[in-house]
Amino acid sequence: MQLGNHLRATALVSVAVVVAACGGSNAPSLNLAPADQQILRANNGVEPNSFDPTQQTYTYERAVGIQTFDSLFRAKADSSDVEPLGATSYDVSSDGLTYTFHLRTNEKWSDGKPVVASDWVYGWKHFLNPALAAGYVDPFFDLTIKGAGTYGSVDVSSASAIDAYLNGLGLSAPDDKTFVVALDHPAAYFKWVATLWMAVPLRKDIIEQAAGGSFASTDATKAEAWANNASTIIGNGPYKIKEIASKDHVTLVPNPNYWAPAPHLQQIVLYEISDGNTAYSQYQTGALDIIGVPLADVTVVRNDPKLSKEAKLIPTLSQYWISYNSTRAPLDDKNVRMALSKSIDRDKLVNDIEHGNGKSLGTFIPKGMNGYDTSDNAQSFDPAAAKKLLADSGKAAQLAKMKLITRNSTASKTLNQFLADQWSTNLGVTIQLDVIDSKTVTRNIRKGQFDIYGLDGWISDYPDQQDWFDIFVTGSCHSLNWGCVSDTSYDDLVNKADAESDKTKRAQGYSQAQKKLIDNAVVGFMYQPYEYDLIKPYVQGLTVTTTDDQNLPGDGRYNQAYITQH
């Protein structure tokens, strides 16, 4: 990249104009409900394990994190690029190794203090402190940011070792409004890393105050003391936490110091109802405004004249696949894997098992982001071709000894029974289900002790292909690449594309890599899941995007939503 890549806030300005034009109290066209009714009640399902964004791993945690803290950027609504949040623009050095983020000049914390570059440095270091063991630290920062590569070998019982590691990181603040990140190697995707929910600024003074003074970097308990109390969770996001009612709900209210125009919604209540049916009853009795429809009730909702009008089928940037243990014969033979992949009727899978909530997809990258391309139909459903492949390989008898490892849950058993039936009908091979307790399944697949495992998949962290292709790079074995397929030519393609700054060349590299995944049947690609949500008709102004939380459509831009008279 020769020239600095400037991201001027065009998209954001236009949004602000729209809000300003039709917002405010004198806007009869919106049919706004009075301020005391501007409350959105949605179901987040589970209580966040932590309110410190750097410690958040799960979607139900991120759901609160993104309301209370802003990263440098966020994905545009159409996922085509990033748009400004904490930073208004950025430059990349010509060697691609230095990212300079120009921070928003008028940004303030929820307590009114200005956000400065040293807060970003502090927040990112807090995230990368090995003693805190943040769940999502790899494989992003530790392999990308300069000096972060030794993350795993830092002695976490030694404060001086941790401090030396943190001070050696390529993070700096030359002035209050400039945040500079030095990288270990060129990473064209780094602007997307800057959209992640855990890459946020944090307040040193608040954290130390909550800990009762400064503390050693080995002390995880003190470092996290601030994150349990609504009053010390000072963020830079559009909303702040008003109340944490443990295992019941979290109440968010607007951050009065946020840089964007004041939102209509005066309260967002994220409930923690774990049972989908309970949430469904709450929706039907008017106690919730937005829910995900439980699978068992999908057909009922579709056939209900009233509810079906409030339902929305939303694509997610996810894809599911079957993993084959390529270290075990006959699954080391790509033709056997291909035969298995070609004998699943994916349309039937989506319709019968998922009640239509999805899109059958025999390729890797889901619809809705760069790289979506269904032209390679090598894995598409074709029983005759599948049978021929298997017959030619002469390994049918060997294949019949393979087992499908299955979690002891209704969903897993139903799904895997379907897969086994398909193989029996379309391929003439009987594959037994090996039903075991869920925790044991996790342990076994981690250790590579399985034959076939399905379905597993990926939800995009950010709509860039690097987030996807790195899954199957050699060495990523046992974290999601259960089958441990290793292909150095694939690795080369992906590593080159990850670093490539030229958009076209980058896309070509990933395209070739995707072809390898499909043609070698590294995994059997199955379907892209869709979310089926119910939204009350009086909830308006939601911008539903593919990067939203599954059960919280529009949660990336709640500050534009509003409640109408009802």
Add this chain to the structure above:
Amino acid sequence: MAVTAGRPTRGALLPSQLSAITSTRTGSLAIFIVRRILWMAPILFFVILITFTLMHLAPGSPWDKAGGRQLSDTVINNLNIRYGLNKPVTQQFVLYLWSVIHFDFGLSYQYQNKTVSGLLLESWPYTATIGVLAFLLIIPVGVGLGVLAALRQNTRIDYITMGFATVAASFPNFVIGALMVVVFGVLSYRATGGNFFLPTAGFALDDHLIMPVLTLALLPIAYTARLTRASTLEAIRQDFVRTAWAKGLPERLVVTRHVLKNSLIPVVTTLGPTFAFLVTGSVIVETVFSIPGIGRAFVVAIESRDYPMILGTTVLFSLVIAVANLVVDVAYVFIDPRVRLT
């Protein structure tokens, strides 16, 4: 009473003040209670030992995820260090015991930086409120129905009451809970346009309590009613009751003075465990009605292998059960004169 019939009794071996205490009825009761409380220490030790062993034998680690990308070995290693799981298991056990003696139940793995005692204190009041209300419902309704059925044996009242008890006992409470939600929640809301319905989830000290308490109480009511009926029938046939009738006492007096006093003894025996069962929470009721109580927290802790939370909850439950049993044993002294403390 230092010496009785030439031989020292056990009491004689105690210091003189203590033996003076044991010589009275309340004194021996106090000794009995103190002894039982002291016995709780070894009981708790074994409860912790067994739970600790089983928990560590169960497959999986607290850092496993049910799906998607697993944590890297590096992060898992650092987490183990952060929570002391890198130490040998025996050392972990000793350390845990040492903390428990100091009333420190440790930090939850699942909820960052939250103490187990804090989490238990946070969720138990919800469970206890519903449990105590259910218990208060069970005694009059369960006992009342049972006595009524027994006194009107083989009449329509008997058949209806026992029919109800059989149905209530055979339906699992998740069916009852879900059914009530549909009928009193969703359908009532639809039929009345939202003017009359019972809230289907959440906790508040108002009509939110009706459905959870009923769901929780229904099975114990049925059980208590059947038990009361059986023991009342037995008591009615006793000679002293016949004598009471023969004396010409009114029914009210026969029932309260002669029948109930005897027929309630087996019922009281079951009330202790029932109370313990109710206040330790029902996973099903708490899940169906989304109540942030301890029953669901316990199951979630087991699923996620949140070791300190599992141990803390088990210790609390054992204490509740031990105390409930102790209360029943003490109550026996007052309702059954035949019972002697040993």
